[in-house]
Structure formats: structure tokens, C-alpha cells
Amino acid sequence: MSFWQRLSRPWRHTPHGRVLRLSPPETLLLGFTLLCLIGGGLLRLPMAATVTLDWQEALFTATSAVTVTGLAVVDTSAFTPFGQVVLLALIQIGGLGFMTFGALTLLLLGARLPLQQQNLVREALGETSLGELSQLVRLVVAFAVLVEAVGAGLLALHWVPELGWSRGLWASLFHAVSAFNNAGFSLWPDSLTRDVGTPLVTLVVSSLFIVGGLGFVVISDIREKRRWGRFSMQTKIVLCATLAINLVAMAAMAALEWHNPATLGGLESLGDKLQAAWFQAVTPRTAGFNSVDTAAMSDASSLLTMLLMFIGGGASSTASGIKLTTFIVLLLVAxxxxxxxxxTAYGRAIGEQTVMKAVAVALAGVALVFVTLLVLCITDGRLAFLDLAFESVSAFGTVGLSRGITNELSLPGQWMLMLTMLLGRVGPLSLGYFLATRRTRGMRYAEGHIQIG
Structure with missing residues (x-):
């Protein structure tokens, strides 16, 4: 039965009740699409913004929020408090996964998760087993709320004295939720450039999206094992690779932008430059905030940022991209x-299936970025190629960094970005599902020789 046939008749009746015909990836994609439509409808309401939004602008903003991207055709400051609350809700639901919220609701009602819903939550969280799934779902939500509350409290120490109690607390909460979910939405048009030299803001926000990008499975492992020697291979790889890639990216960003008067070179103190270099190095994976003008960065820095955006964060995290573990597996295989x-890694061999999955995910990511860039070159060829490439990778990685051309794209170009954001968010999960559930052939063929390289 084709997808459209299953979509027209989604339920199959059995002696034990109705069973959903749609696969977990199809349900996830439809769920995210439905959330985008609902969010677009809410943002289209007159009470949601101080300016009149058309359907295209409202739907693009909602899609960017649900996929926790941050690309925007309308400044967040143009939305009313109601509109900002809608954005925040879309970011939270999209970051943690709508199936996580559905599973939590069932758990709070005392219901046991059916197998079909367990598969959906497992795919949303990137888990490979069904064991302890209920505990993991509780941990996901409790940990997210705790970290966001702590982050908001720390940010309030800076913004409440500056903006007052109501505006300061709201700004702190909004940026904490946006940062932890790697969304990149800010209440200010210039993102966080006004606080480029404020350690409390840059360090707290960067810590939030780094923690959110580690992955809930890693957080759960750290919580349970508590010792380095007892951590799983994935946890060790994610922690070490996160530290290494952030430090290397910071050094490279500092070297490339140190004398650029429009970015790091325009900052006065050594501390401000180091803070900006750190923030611009870690934000591409995949937070979307910026403390200096992204459009003013050199071509070399932009290419480095594109690589970081393509890699993304950890598996089962609020970040996207091909995922850090995929990138490390490819390096280890090479x-x-x-x-x-x-x-091998940490005394353990990396299985053939893991290698095959890493290659497939990386190749699918490259293909999606290429197709997106090709379409943008056709629809918006008047714009600079580097800007279009940067936008394509940012949409795939659901990062949200931009060189300032998002609102200049044509309607077909914006639709292509919306599709890329959705596929970039759901695609790796879907590909992983199909790789995990593929059928095994009953026969094996003799190996043939193909020359490589």
C-alpha cells in the first residue's frame, strides 16, 4: 500500500482494536506538518503581531519554530506577547518532540504506552530499544524544564536590572527555552550582538544549547552511570567530540576573524574577542544565535560555519544536522x-550496520543540501552563491544562522527552505527507521570488485 493510500485510510481494524497504518517516520512528518499549519494559523491572527502577516510569512515562521531553526522573514520583535507565547510553545514542542509530550500525557493519566506509540517515541528520541522508555520520557521533560528554569534564572540576573521585572523575566525565559531547544529565536533583531561582551549572557546561552545538543540518551547515561569508566561508547564519543570540535572551531574562528573590523576586530578588549570567538564557534551546532554580524564574516569563516552546521549536535538531542556521532564514525572508518x-573506539568495535547507517545519513544530508541549493540557484540566482549555500546548509541543519537574505528570497525559495527545514528535522530519524526495519534477504551474492578512488 502506497503512502497516499495509507494516508487516505490511516487506520486498520483488528480484533484487538484499530492500528495505525502509517509508519513512525510518516507519522512524525505529518505531526510536524500539522503543528506548522496550526502555528501558522495562530500567528496569522491579528492579535499575534503588530504588523499584518500574510499566510506565507506566518507559515514560514511557524515552520522555523517547530523545526527549531530560527530562520525568519519577520523579526520576532514584531510579534505581540501572544505571538511570542505561540512561538515559544512551538519551539518547546518542536524541540522535545510532539510524541514526547503525547507519551507524557498518557503516562500522567496512568496509561501504559501501546507498542505503536512506543515506536513513535523511540524514533523521536533516537532510542534503539524500548526498555525504560517511560523513564526516559520523564527524564527528557523534567531535565528540560529544570535546565531552562536555571538558565532563565541566571539570565534574569542581567536582564531584569536592565529591562525591568516583566520584560526582563520574559526575555530570560524566552531566550533560555530558545537556547536549550537550539532554536535561535531572539526577541531582538540583532540577536545577541548587544551582549557580545557580557559573560553572563554568552556563557549561559552557549551552555544551554551545548547541553541541549548532547542528546537525552547521553544525559540519561551520565545520570545513571556517574563514572567515566561506566559510560557507554556513545556517551564518551559525544562528550569528547563536543569538547574537541568546540575548541578547534573556536581557535579557527579566532584566527580567521581576529583582524576583521566588522566582527572580532571591531571589539575592544581581549575578553570580548575571546567570548565572541567562542560563541560563534559553538552556535552553528545548531543554535542559531549570533553575537557578531554573520553576514560580515569572511568567506573562510562562513565555510567553516557551514561545516559545523552540517555536522550538527548529538543524536536524540534538540539539535539537527547529520549528527556528531555520524561525523565521528565516518572519521573512524576513514x-x-x-x-x-x-x-574502533574506546576498546569497542564499530559494527558494520552502524557504518552503513552513518554513510547513508551523511549521503542523504549532502543530497538534500545540494537539491536545496540547486533550487535556490534557479529561483533566486540574483543573490550571491555563498549566501544561498549558507542558507541551504542552515535550513538543513535547522540552525537559523543567515547572511541576511532570508526575507529577500522569492516565494518558491522560501517554500523550498520550509521543506528543507522539515526534512532536516525529521529526515535523519526517518532514514534511521528505514535502515533499522529493512528486510533481510534470504540469499547472499558473491562479491564483485569495484575500483574506488
């Missing part, structure tokens, strides 16, 4: 091939 050994 190293093993050059050495003529088996790919």
Missing part, C-alpha cells in the same frame, strides 16, 4: 581504512 584495521 582512519581504520588507512591503517588497514577495524574501526
Amino acid at each position: 582512519r581504520a581504512f588507512l591503517r588497514g584495521t577495524q574501526p
Whole structure:
């Protein structure tokens, strides 16, 4: 049965009740699409913004919020408090996953998760087993609320004295939720450039989206094991790779932008430059905030940022991209091939299925970015190629960084970005599902030889 046939008749009647015909990836994609439509309808209301939004602008903003991207055709400051609350709700639901909220509702009502819903939540969280799923869902929500509350409290120490109690608390809460969910939405048109030299803001916000990008499975492992020697291989890889890639990216960003008067070179103190270099190095994976003008960065820095956006954060996290673990597996496979050994990490071998999945996910990511860029070159060829490429990678990685061309794109170009944001958010999960549930053939063929390289 094709997808459209299953969509027209989504339920199958069995002696034990109705069963959903749609696969978990299809349900996730439809769920996110429905959330985008609902969010677009709410943002279209006159009470949601101080300016009149058309359907295209409202739907693009809602899609960007649900996919926790941050690309915008309308400044967040143009929305009323009601509109900002809608945005915040879409960011929270999109970041944690709508199936997580559905599962939590069932758990709070005392119901046991049916197998079909367990599969959906498992795909949304990137889990590979059904064991302890209820505990993981509770941990996801409780941990998110705790971290966001702590982050909002710390940010309030700076913004409440500056903006007053009501505006300061709201700004703190909004940015804390947006940062933890790697959304990149800010209440100010210039993002966080006004606080480029404020350690309390840059360090708290960067800490929030780094923690959110580690992955809930890693957080759960740290909570349970508490010792480095007992951590799983994935936890060790994610922690070490996160630290290494952030430090290397910071050094590279500092070297490339140190004398650029429009970015780091325009800052007065050494501390401000180091803070800005750190923030611009970690935000592409995949937070979307910026403390300096992204459009003013050099071409080399933009290419580095694109690489970081493509890699993304950890699996089962609020971040997107091909995921950090995929990138590390590819590096380990390349190293093993050059050495003529088996790919290993921390005394454990990396299985063939993991390698195949990493290659498939990376190739799918490259293909999606290429198709998006090709379409943008056709629809918006008047704009600079680097700007279009930057926008394409940002949409795929659901990052939200932009060189300032989002609202200059044509309607077909904006529709392409919306599709890319949705596929970039749901695509890796869907691909992982199909790889995990593929059928095994009953026969094996003799190997043939193909020359590579």
C-alpha cells in the first residue's frame, strides 16, 4: 500500500482494536506538518503581531519554530506577547518532540504506552530499544524544564536590572527555552550582538544549547552511570567530540576573524574577542544565535560555519544536522581504512550496520543540501552563491544562522527552505527507521570488485 493510500485510510481494524497504518517516520512528518499549519494559523491572527502577516510569512515562521531553526522573514520583535507565547510553545514542542509530550500525557493519566506509540517515541528520541522508555520520557521533560528554569534564572540576573521585572523575566525565559531547544529565536533583531561582551549572557546561552545538543540518551547515561569508566561508547564519543570540535572551531574562528573590523576586530578588549570567538564557534551546532554580524564574516569563516552546521549536535538531542556521532564514525572508518584495521573506539568495535547507517545519513544530508541549493540557484540566482549555500546548509541543519537574505528570497525559495527545514528535522530519524526495519534477504551474492578512488 502506497503512502497516499495509507494516508487516505490511516487506520486498520483488528480484533484487538484499530492500528495505525502509517509508519513512525510518516507519522512524525505529518505531526510536524500539522503543528506548522496550526502555528501558522495562530500567528496569522491579528492579535499575534503588530504588523499584518500574510499566510506565507506566518507559515514560514511557524515552520522555523517547530523545526527549531530560527530562520525568519519577520523579526520576532514584531510579534505581540501572544505571538511570542505561540512561538515559544512551538519551539518547546518542536524541540522535545510532539510524541514526547503525547507519551507524557498518557503516562500522567496512568496509561501504559501501546507498542505503536512506543515506536513513535523511540524514533523521536533516537532510542534503539524500548526498555525504560517511560523513564526516559520523564527524564527528557523534567531535565528540560529544570535546565531552562536555571538558565532563565541566571539570565534574569542581567536582564531584569536592565529591562525591568516583566520584560526582563520574559526575555530570560524566552531566550533560555530558545537556547536549550537550539532554536535561535531572539526577541531582538540583532540577536545577541548587544551582549557580545557580557559573560553572563554568552556563557549561559552557549551552555544551554551545548547541553541541549548532547542528546537525552547521553544525559540519561551520565545520570545513571556517574563514572567515566561506566559510560557507554556513545556517551564518551559525544562528550569528547563536543569538547574537541568546540575548541578547534573556536581557535579557527579566532584566527580567521581576529583582524576583521566588522566582527572580532571591531571589539575592544581581549575578553570580548575571546567570548565572541567562542560563541560563534559553538552556535552553528545548531543554535542559531549570533553575537557578531554573520553576514560580515569572511568567506573562510562562513565555510567553516557551514561545516559545523552540517555536522550538527548529538543524536536524540534538540539539535539537527547529520549528527556528531555520524561525523565521528565516518572519521573512524576513514582512519581504520588507512591503517588497514577495524574501526574502533574506546576498546569497542564499530559494527558494520552502524557504518552503513552513518554513510547513508551523511549521503542523504549532502543530497538534500545540494537539491536545496540547486533550487535556490534557479529561483533566486540574483543573490550571491555563498549566501544561498549558507542558507541551504542552515535550513538543513535547522540552525537559523543567515547572511541576511532570508526575507529577500522569492516565494518558491522560501517554500523550498520550509521543506528543507522539515526534512532536516525529521529526515535523519526517518532514514534511521528505514535502515533499522529493512528486510533481510534470504540469499547472499558473491562479491564483485569495484575500483574506488
